[in-house]
Amino acid sequence: MCCQTNSNLVIEATNVLAGSCWWILVYMEVLKRLRDIDNKEDAKRELHTIFNEQGYSDYMVVYLRLLTSGQLQKDQDFYSCFIEGDRTITDFCHQEVEPMYKESDHIHIMAACAAINAGVRVVYMDRGTGKNCTEHDIPEGRTPTVHLLYRPGHYDILYPR
CATH class of the missing domain: 1.20.1300.20 (Peptidase C65 Otubain, subdomain 2)
Known part of the structure; x- marks a missing residue:
């Protein structure tokens, strides 16, 4: 299977x-x-x-x-x-x-x-003036298999290139 x-x-x-x-x-x-x-x-x-x-x-x-x-x-x-x-x-x-x-x-x-x-990478969209996003791997040090975009109150699945 x-x-x-x-x-x-x-x-x-x-x-x-x-x-x-x-x-x-x-x-x-x-x-x-x-x-x-x-x-x-x-x-x-x-x-x-x-x-x-x-x-x-x-x-x-x-x-x-x-x-x-x-x-x-x-x-x-x-x-x-x-x-x-x-x-x-x-x-x-x-x-x-x-x-x-x-x-x-x-x-x-x-x-x-x-x-x-499993590992997850969360990309946080900062509301600040910068153009950079902050990435956080959970747990730290593990290669992420799932990638999420966090916008206040909501997660979206990201498909990395």
Whole structure:
């Protein structure tokens, strides 16, 4: 299978969620879609469908939100210093990470990268007068496989040349 590696990544990453069981429907839908891909051309079409049809896209977003929440809770000793106020990591996850349509921030990206063992480069558009953008690799030192453009309140996918 073309996407066997991706299926294995989903299975391994999902170990982060092992303490919960209500996420299983989301997990099964994501895994089924990945396992159904037989070759590279089918993979391109399937990924296009997954990311452009609201229902399937939402499954992916929910899955990544749950995975991020699981990683934050798994390594809560590390991430708790990034949480403002008196909230626990669990409270933060229930209020800011797991719900749909909540903005993601640096802590979300850090945890998601750790959960799926990937690197992300975020390019920040500064509102200042300069023409330069600031790039930040998460985690530091890892070659990024995903490139994002951050504009206040929104991330866009970048396709580097």
